Amino acid sequence: xxxxxxxxxxxxxxxxxxxxxxxxxxxxxxxxxxxxxxxxxxxxxxxxxxxxxxxxxxxxxxxxxxxxxxxxxxxxxxxxxxxxxxxxxxxxxxxxxxxxxxxxxxxxxxxxxxxxxxxxxxxxxxxxxxxxxxxxxxxxxxxxxxxxxxxxxxxxxxxxxxxxxxxxxxxxxxxxxxxxxxxxxxxxxxxxxxxxxxxxxxxxxxxxxxxxxxxxxxxxxxxxxxxxxxxxxxxxxxxxxxxxxxxxxxxxxxxxxxxxxxxxxxxxxxxxxxxxxxxxxxxxxxxxxxxxxxxxxxxxxxxxxxxxxxxxxxxxxxxxxxxxxxxxxxxxxxxxxxxxxxxxxxxxxxxxxxxxxxxxxxxxxxxxxxxxxxxxxxxxxxxxxxxxxxxxxxx
Amino acid sequence: xxxxxxxxxxxxxxxxxxxxxxxxxxxxxxxxxxxxxxxxxxxxxxxxxxxxxxxxxxxxxxxxxxxxxxxxxxxxxxxxxxxxxxxxxxxxxxxxxxxxxxxxxxxxxxxxxxxxxxxxxxxxxxxxxxxxxxxxxxxxxxxxxxxxxxxxxxxxxxxxxxxxxxxxxxxxxxxxxxxxxxxxxxxxxxxxxxxxxxxxxxxxxxxxxxxxxxxxxxxxxxxxxxxxxxxxxxxxxxxxxxxxxxxxxxxxxxxxxxxxxxxxxxxxxxxxxxxxxxxxxxxxxxxxxxxxxxxxxxxxxxxxxxxxxxxxxxxxxxxxxxxxxxxxxxxxxx
Numbered sequence: 221x222x223x224x225x226x227x228x229x230x231x232x233x234x235x236x237x238x239x240x241x242x243x244x245x246x247x248x249x250x251x252x253x254x255x256x257x258x259x260x261x262x263x264x265x266x267x268x269x270x271x272x273x274x275x276x277x278x279x280x281x282x283x284x285x286x287x288x289x290x291x292x293x294x295x296x297x298x299x300x301x302x303x304x305x306x307x308x309x310x311x312x313x314x315x316x317x318x319x320x321x322x323x324x325x326x327x328x329x330x331x332x333x334x335x336x337x338x339x340x341x342x343x344x345x346x347x348x349x350x351x352x353x354x355x356x357x358x359x360x361x362x363x364x365x366x367x368x369x370x371x372x373x374x375x376x377x378x379x380x381x382x383x384x385x386x387x388x389x390x391x392x393x394x395x396x397x398x399x400x401x402x403x404x405x406x407x408x409x410x411x412x413x414x415x416x417x418x419x420x421x422x423x424x425x426x427x428x429x430x431x432x433x434x435x436x437x438x439x440x441x442x443x444x445x446x447x448x449x450x451x452x453x454x455x456x457x458x459x460x461x462x463x464x465x466x467x468x469x470x471x472x473x474x475x476x477x478x479x480x481x482x483x484x485x486x487x488x489x490x491x492x493x494x495x496x497x498x499x500x501x502x503x504x505x506x507x508x509x510x511x512x513x514x515x516x517x518x519x520x521x522x523x524x525x526x527x528x529x530x531x532x533x534x535x536x537x538x539x540x541x542x543x544x545x546x547x548x549x550x551x552x553x554x555x556x557x558x559x560x561x562x563x564x565x566x567x568x569x570x571x572x573x574x575x576x577x578x579x580x581x582x583x584x585x586x587x588x589x590x591x592x593x594x595x596x597x598x599x600x601x602x603x604x605x606x607x608x609x610x611x612x613x614x615x
Numbered sequence: 616x617x618x619x620x621x622x623x624x625x626x627x628x629x630x631x632x633x634x635x636x637x638x639x640x641x642x643x644x645x646x647x648x649x650x651x652x653x654x655x656x657x658x659x660x661x662x663x664x665x666x667x668x669x670x671x672x673x674x675x676x677x678x679x680x681x682x683x684x685x686x687x688x689x690x691x692x693x694x695x696x697x698x699x700x701x702x703x704x705x706x707x708x709x710x711x712x713x714x715x716x717x718x719x720x721x722x723x724x725x726x727x728x729x730x731x732x733x734x735x736x737x738x739x740x741x742x743x744x745x746x747x748x749x750x751x752x753x754x755x756x757x758x759x760x761x762x763x764x765x766x767x768x769x770x771x772x773x774x775x776x777x778x779x780x781x782x783x784x785x786x787x788x789x790x791x792x793x794x795x796x797x798x799x800x801x802x803x804x805x806x807x808x809x810x811x812x813x814x815x816x817x818x819x820x821x822x823x824x825x826x827x828x829x830x831x832x833x834x835x836x837x838x839x840x841x842x843x844x845x846x847x848x849x850x851x852x853x854x855x856x857x858x859x860x861x862x863x864x865x866x867x868x869x870x871x872x873x874x875x876x877x878x879x880x881x882x883x884x885x886x887x888x889x890x891x892x893x894x895x896x897x898x899x900x901x902x903x904x905x906x907x908x909x910x911x912x913x914x915x916x917x918x919x920x921x922x923x924x925x926x927x928x929x930x931x932x933x934x935x936x937x938x939x940x941x942x943x944x945x946x947x948x949x
Contacts, residue, residue, distance in 0.1 A: 287804040287805060287806060288804055402895040403895075404895055405895070432666035432667055432831065432896070433666070433831070433833070433872060433875045433876055434666065434871060434872060434875045434891075434892045435666075435895065436875065436877075437874075437875040437877075437889060437891050437892075438891055438892075438893075440877075441891060459804070459805060460877070461805070461879040462834075462876065462877030462878055462879045463877045464879075465877060465878060465879050465880055465881040465883070465884070466877040466878075466881075466884055468881075485881045486881050486882065489879070489880060489881050489882075490882075499806065500805060500806060501879065503805065503806055503808070503809035504805060504808075504809070504834065504879055505809075505812070505834045505835050505837065505838035505839075506834060506838075506878070506879065507833055507834040507837055507861070507873070507876050507878060507949060508878055508880075508883075508949040513813055513816065514809035514812055514813055514838070515809070516806065516807075516809035516810040516813055517806040517809070518810070520774050520776070520807070521804070521806075586760070
C-alpha cells in the first residue's frame with residue numbers, strides 16, 4: 221500500500237470491477253513456488269530468499285516464523301510487490317494468486333491486486349502511516365483510489381471501518397493525525413486500512429512486536445475476529461513462538477531464506493522435525509515453568525552473502541554430519557503426512573532414534589564461530605580491509 | 616528472604632517538568648517514578664516488569680544516580696547514595712554498574728573493545744595498575760565468552776549478542792556488587808537471547824552479583840529472577856518472590872499482564888482464561904487518582920478512586936506478599 225497523496229475525490233486509475241475476476245479454486249488462494257529473491261548491493265549479492273514454496277487457503281492462518289534476516293519479511297514484500305528494486309530482484313519462482321502468477325502482471329494490474337485482493341499490516345504503524353494527513357483521509361484513500369468514491373462517502377466508510385476496529389469515538393477522531401493516537405490505536409488504523417477493500421489475503425508482518433503485551437492481546441484478538449468474519453487467509457509473520465502458538469493453524473519456520481520445516485501447529489510444537497526448530501523451542505524461557513539453564517543454540521544466523529554450503533544450519537546444528545556440509549542442501553521433503561522438513565535426519569529426530577548422534581555441542585559451535593571470526597572473508601559485517609591491514613591471519 | 620541488604624530504595628520519586636509557551640514555563644509534571652520502595656539482597660536478582668512508560672527504565676537510571684531524584688532515599692551498604700559528592704560518589708559508582716538495552720548504540724563505534732571494556736579503569740585509576748590493565752581486559756573478555764585476542768576490534772565487527780557481552784564485560788570490570796540490567800536481551804534474536812541470559816546467570820554465581828533485571832518480557836524475568844516487582848504508572852503494584860507473583864498473583868494488573876502473555880504451547884490454546892484489558896495505559900502526566908489502575912480494572916469500585924491502596928502484605932492463599940489493591944485475592948493464571 222503505497223500511499224500517494226491524493227488531491228481530490230477523482231480516481232486516477234481507470235476503474236474496473238475486479239470483483240469476481242479472482243476466484244479461488246477449492247479454497248486455494250495463494251501459492252508460492254520456489255520463490256527466489258536477492259539483494260544486489262555494493263558489497264555483494266545477498267541471497268535473501270532461496271526457493272520458498274507454500275500455499276494458503278481460505279480462512280487459514282499460516283505463521284511464518286524466523287529470526288531477523290531469515291527472509292520472512294522479504295517474502296511478504298515479494299507477495300505484495302513492494303520490494304524496492306534495485307537492490308532487490310526476484311530471480312526465480314512464481315507467486316500464484318488464484319492460479320495466476322502475479323509476478324508477471326503489469327504494474328497497473330498489480331495495483332488492482334494490492335488492496336482489494338492481497339493486503340498487508342506493517343510492523344511499525346507510526347512510520348507506515350503518513351504523518352501529514354488525518355487518519356480518516358488515509359483510510360478513505362483506499363475507497364477513493366480503488367472504488368472511485370467521493371470524499372464524503374469515502375469518509376463515511378472510513379468511520380465505519382474505524383468503528384469496526386474498535387477505535388473509541390471514531391466519528392470525532394476521523395480527522396485526527398497519526399501522532400495523536402497511541403501505538404495500539406495506530407495499529408488498529410493500519411488494520412482498518414488493510415481490510416478496507418475486503419481482501420482475500422491479509423499479510424500481517426510482526427503486527428504486535430512494537431506493542432505492549434496487554435495491547436498485543438487486544439490486537440491479536442481483533443485480527444482473529446476479522447479473519448473469522450471475512451474468511452480471509454492470514455499470513456502472520458513473527459519471531460514470537462508464543463503468538464504463533466496462540467493463533468496459527470500451520471507454521472512455516474524459515475532459516476537463511478529457506479523454509480526448513482512446515483507443519484500443523486500442534487504437531488510442530490509437540491515434535492519438531494528440524495534441529496533448528498527444536499533448538500528454538502528449547503531455548504525460550506517459559507512463563508509457566510521455572511527452568512534451569514536455557515539450552516541455547518550456539519553461534520549466529522549466517523551472513524546471507526555467504527551462506528554455508530550444504531544445509532545452512534550445519535555450523536550451528538548439534539547433529540551435523542559430513543553429508544550436511546556438502547551441497548545440495550537437504551530439500552524440503554515430506555517426512556510424514558502433512559509434514560515437511562529440510563533435514564537429512566528428520567525421521568530420526570521425530571522418533572527420538574538413538575542412532576542420531578550429537579556431533580557438536582553448543583561449546584563446539586561457539587569455538588567454530590571463533591575460527592570463522594578469525595577468517596575475515598567468512599564473517600558478516602566485518603570491515604575486511606581493516607582486518608587485513610591489521611594482519612589477522614585466516615586459519 | 617534472608618541475607619544482607621545491599622541496596623535499599625525508600626519512596627523514590629522522579630518527576631519531569633513539562634514546559635510550554637515562549638517562557639518555557641512549567642505547566643505540569645510527568646510522574647515517571649512516584650514513590651517506589653524495595654530492598655535488594657546480596658546475590659539475588661530482582662526483576663522489574665511493566666509496560667512501556669511505567670517508569671521502569673527511569674527507576675533503573677535513578678538507582679545508578681544517572682537521574683537526580685525529585686524525592687526519596689537510596690542506601691547502598693548503609694551509605695546514602697544521593698548525598699554523596701565528588702570522590703565519594705565516584706567510589707560508590709564502582710559498586711553499582713549498568714548494562715544497557717541496545718548493544719548497537721551503547722558502545723562507542725570509534726573505540727576498540729579493549730578501550731570500551733578498559734574505560735572504567737581510566738576513570739577509577741586505582742582499580743587496576745596501569746601495566747596490568749590490558750591483561751585484565753582480556754580476562755574480562757574471556758569471562759564473558761569472547762575471544763581475548765579480539766581486544767583490538769571495533770564494535771561493528773561483532774554481532775548483537777557479542778556486543779551485549781562487551782557491555783556486560785564493561786559492567787563487571789570494576790567488580791561491582793550490583794548490576795542494573797535494563798532490558799539486556801530484548802534487542803536480541805530468540806536463539807541469541809538464551810546465550811546472554813545464561814551468561815548473566817553464570818556471572819552471578821561466579822561473582823556473587825546482585826541484579827536489578829528490568830524487562831518487559833515476563834518469561835525471561837521469571838527465568839532469571841528470585842523476586843519480581845510489577846510496575847504500573849510509576850508505582851510498584853505488587854512485589855513478591857517469583858513463585859508468588861507468577862503462581863499466586865493478587866493484583867488485578869499482574870493477573871491481566873500474565874494472562875496476556877501468549878504461551879509457546881498450542882495445546883494451551885483456549886485452556887486458560889484471558890483477561891483482555893480495555894484501553895491503553897493512561898498518561899503519567901495526568902495519572903488517575905487514588906489507585907492508578909482503577910480506570911482499566913474490572914474489580915474497581917468507588918473506594919478505588921478515593922483511597923489509594925497501599926503496597927502492604929496481603930494474603931495470597933499460601934503465604935502473603937506485597938500488593939497494592941483493596942480487593943487483592945489470588946487467582947491462578949498459568
